[in-house]
Amino acid sequence: MMDPDATIRFLRYMPDGFAVHAGTQQGWFVDAKVGRSIEKDAYLVYTAFAGDDRNVCVYVKSGMDVYVVSARDLRFLDSSEYVGRFSPDDRMPIDEAGWIAPRLWPRQKYLMWKRNHPEASGTAFKYLDLDSMASHRRSGLM
Numbered sequence: 001m002m003d004p005d006a007t008i009r010f011l012r013y014m015p016d017g018f019a020v021h022a023g024t025q026q027g028w029f030v031d032a033k034v035g036r037s038i039e040k041d042a043y044l045v046y047t048a049f050a051g052d053d054r055n056v057c058v059y060v061k062s063g064m065d066v067y068v069v070s071a072r073d074l075r076f077l078d079s080s081e082y083v084g085r086f087s088p089d090d091r092m093p094i095d096e097a098g099w100i101a102p103r104l105w106p107r108q109k110y111l112m113w114k115r116n117h118p119e120a121s122g123t124a125f126k127y128l129d130l131d132s133m134a135s136h137r138r139s140g141l142m
Helices: 006-013 040-050 079-083 107-116 131-136
Strands: 017-020 027-034 037-039 056-062 065-070 125-127
Touching (some): 037 040, 040 056, 040 125, 065 131, 079 125
Parallel strands (some): 027 056
């Protein structure tokens, strides 16, 4: 289980870098993601870090597409609907906030799943609703 200390979460999920427009001096914090999902703790750090006066821009690469989205404009698929596609025995649990949470499975079931998905962190996540963010899709960035 991930350490619940807010400082550790903040440091782990802090945006990757920042950019400043030379002419306007407007700044953005940026983070890059590959794939269609985002971890709950990353999203919470982005939105807390952005606050009311900072921009956190997330670059999401999915297949050949790149989306450039403010953290405030990220949209997600409904987790219950998504996991409902699977047989009851294969459905991942969902936490109280609606995030898919593999670590909420009984320990043996989680360890079996983790053995079959060693690349997955096991932390709570949601799938991005890239269709609803189509206006943020950019061509020719990668």
